[in-house]
Amino acid sequence: MIVEPPQSPGPSVFAPVLAEDTAHDPSRRHDFSFVTESEMRTLERLLHDWLSGYASAATRRSYGDALGLDRRWVEAIGRPEDFAFIPPATAGANRTGTPAGSGGTSRHAPPTRPGRYRDWAWLRWCDRNQVHPLRADSTAVKRWQLELGALGMPKATRAHRLAAVGAMYAHLAEHGAVTVDPTRFDRSRLGLGAHRDTSPTVVLTAEQVERLMRTAATPRRGVHPVMRYRSVAIVALLTLGVRIGELTGLRRGDVHTTRGRRALRVTGKGNKVRTVYLSTLAASALDDYLAERDRWSAAAVPALPGQLRGQLSPLIATRDGGPVDPRDMWSLLRRLARSAGPALADVADRMGPHVLRHFYVTTAAEAGVDMTHIQADVGHSSVETTHRVYNQAARSPDRSAVDAVEQVLLAARARHTPPPAAAQAMTDERPLLPVDVSEADEHSALQVLWNGLRTGDPVEQLHGLQLLRQALRADTPSSAADRVLSALIAQPQPHPRVLAEATALRRAQAPAEVN
Numbered sequence: 344m345i346v347e348p349p350q351s352p353g354p355s356v357f358a359p360v361l362a363e364d365t366a367h368d369p370s371r372r373h374d375f376s377f378v379t380e381s382e383m384r385t386l387e388r389l390l391h392d393w394l395s396g397y398a399s400a401a402t403r404r405s406y407g408d409a410l411g412l413d414r415r416w417v418e419a420i421g422r423p424e425d426f427a428f429i430p431p432a433t434a435g436a437n438r439t440g441t442p443a444g445s446g447g448t449s450r451h452a453p454p455t456r457p458g459r460y461r462d463w464a465w466l467r468w469c470d471r472n473q474v475h476p477l478r479a480d481s482t483a484v485k486r487w488q489l490e491l492g493a494l495g496m497p498k499a500t501r502a503h504r505l506a507a508v509g510a511m512y513a514h515l516a517e518h519g520a521v522t523v524d525p526t527r528f529d530r531s532r533l534g535l536g537a538h539r540d541t542s543p544t545v546v547l548t549a550e551q552v553e554r555l556m557r558t559a560a561t562p563r564r565g566v567h568p569v570m571r572y573r574s575v576a577i578v579a580l581l582t583l584g585v586r587i588g589e590l591t592g593l594r595r596g597d598v599h600t601t602r603g604r605r606a607l608r609v610t611g612k613g614n615k616v617r618t619v620y621l622s623t624l625a626a627s628a629l630d631d632y633l634a635e636r637d638r639w640s641a642a643a644v645p646a647l648p649g650q651l652r653g654q655l656s657p658l659i660a661t662r663d664g665g666p667v668d669p670r671d672m673w674s675l676l677r678r679l680a681r682s683a684g685p686a687l688a689d690v691a692d693r694m695g696p697h698v699l700r701h702f703y704v705t706t707a708a709e710a711g712v713d714m715t716h717i718q719a720d721v722g723h724s725s726v727e728t729t730h731r732v733y734n735q736a737a738r739s740p741d742r743s744a745v746d747a748v749e750q751v752l753l754a755a756r757a758r759h760t761p762p763p764a765a766a767q768a769m770t771d772e773r774p775l776l777p778v779d780v781s782e783a784d785e786h787s788a789l790q791v792l793w794n795g796l797r798t799g800d801p802v803e804q805l806h807g808l809q810l811l812r813q814a815l816r817a818d819t820p821s822s823a824a825d826r827v828l829s830a831l832i833a834q835p836q837p838h839p840r841v842l843a844e845a846t847a848l849r850r851a852q853a854p855a856e857v858n
Contacts, residue, residue, distance in 0.1 A: 382475075386520070393515075484528075556624075560575045582625065583720070585721075640660075811824060
């Protein structure tokens with residue numbers, strides 16, 4: 344049974360929650376005209392209550408995106424002005440829920456590009472398919488997931504969206520808005536139940552990462568020295584395994600010394616704070632960048648004792664001292680990869696911050712570092728996650744049997760490829776069996792030997808040697824037999840018995856040939 348929300352004046356405010364900027368596409372409207380106003384108010388109030396339970400703004404934004412909520416509405420949750428119940432829409436509000444006269448854009452949440460699958464977020468899909476979000480069943484959820492799969496959405500993204508929808512319905516069920524969680528079903532048949540697939544994230548070699556750093560450090564026409572030093576610092580810090588959101592959220596005051604070593608105070612998922620030690624490369628790159636930045640930018644002065652301004656300034660900043668947009672870091676990494684030459688040409692279009700995070704995990708694991716230490720470095724909630732990241736990563740060639748199998752195939756090819764002596768015997772203008780050899784037994788023996796030489800079958804070769812021993816006479820040397828025996832001896836990795844028999848038989852013919 345749906346719990347009635349407290350009454351508040353004014354029209355429903357749920358439409359602004361799903362609002363889009365319709366300047367480019369006025370047809371993109373999501374108003375849930377088939378849902379009653381009372382149900383809309385209940386759903387909106389519970390969504391607000393549910394998202395308010397997450398201290399991390401990144402988590403609220405991630406869940407809001409999975410549902411299709413307007414980011415500006417989600418970003419407003421948790422601000423001082425949002426302590427009261429969601430204010431109803433007023434006549435002076437535009438379709439985005441932003442008060443008129445404000446310019447339609449919050450300084451806290453700059454406009455963002457809608458994602459490729461934005462219109463297939465759960466609540467938007469429900470509106471388009473006339474599915475009541477408070478009465479949806481598992482059939483509707485499965486149909487939604489199948490459509491996402493048909494669109495080409497990656498499994499990881501589908502699983503994340505399903506988890507977000509499940510978390511929402513768990514909250515709705517807890518407050519009596521729904522009786523059944525429609526996401527409670529066996530997900531393995533949708534391919535989402537277990538993490539078995541190899542991760543699509545490319546795994547870089549140390550040489551490729553080093554090449555990326557050298558490319559970032561290379562002076563380029565039109566690139567300011569501060570931006571060049573910043574590029575090197577970004578690449579170096581990402582090789583520590585930090586997430587892109589963690590890097591963009593760092594302040595200069597987060598650089599500190601603990602246990603005699605410089606480190607970063609990183610705030611990760613769920614507002615969990617961890618210590619990430621700086622490598623020598625990262626510390627040097629960061630120091631060079633901050634020194635150059637302080638030389639050129641008045642907005643990023645060094646922090647003096649007792650001064651708070653420098654401590655709170657972004658660790659990685661824009662030209663005017665503001666925080667760097669994560670998308671700009673994505674673009675930077677791809678530009679550097681494209682400029683790095685052949686070493687990164689094949690992976691340039693898949694380059695991103697998470698690629699360097701994967702590099703940290705896989706490189707550390709293959710170096711023998713304890714998984715619990717790696718877990719602490721990268722901020723995974725459990726060591727099982729760290730194990731999964733490593734096990735699902737594309738394995739190092741050293742962990743593959745491909746080279747051993749190749750060696751077997753090459754050995755087989757060598758056995759079936761005539762050695763130089765045999766090739767000469769095949770292409771010799773003279774016939775394999777000279778015209779003066781009349782004995783049919785020797786002819787047959789040589790044919791058996793030649794077939795055994797071409798197939799690499801040691802049994803057939805031994806059989807031919809026995810026939811040849813019986814057919815040859817010591818007083819009648821045979822040049823054809825000598826050529827075949829030489830080929831048998833010269834073949835790569837001959838069977839020991841074949842080698843011994845052929846050598847003995849050839850020596851037996853040698854005195855007659857000398858005479």
